[in-house]
Amino acid sequence: MFVTVKQGEFEVRGDDDFEGNRFAPTREGLRGMAIYFAERNAPESVMCSSSCDFPEEDGMPEGFDAREFIGIAIALAKEDLIDEMESEDVAPHVARVVLEG
Numbered sequence: 649m650f651v652t653v654k655q656g657e658f659e660v661r662g663d664d665d666f667e668g669n670r671f672a673p674t675r676e677g678l679r680g681m682a683i684y685f686a687e688r689n690a691p692e693s694v695m696c697s698s699s700c701d702f703p704e705e706d707g708m709p710e711g712f713d714a715r716e717f718i719g720i721a722i723a724l725a726k727e728d729l730i731d732e733m734e735s736e737d738v739a740p741h742v743a744r745v746v747l748e749g
Contacts, residue, residue, distance in 0.1 A: 649694040649695065651697070652700065653697070654670075657707075673746065675746045678742060686725035690726040693722070712747070713745065
């Protein structure tokens, strides 16, 4: 799988995807990305373009940690915690990486 940042959103492309799947850097986007990963057997890691290192150059706010967002999505998928995003244990990690609004 390959992840890039385009126009302020994540684009994830799996091996069999003709088009990329877009996810906003929000709580719902994180949930969507985690579900996408879970449906594909929750990878240990994904390949990321350099836009993930400099997401502000592609429309994300200054200081946004795109790689941490992706890592949380992978962890939610691997640990089967997607439905626990609001739980006391998981919510602080989610809140740290999502944009509201």
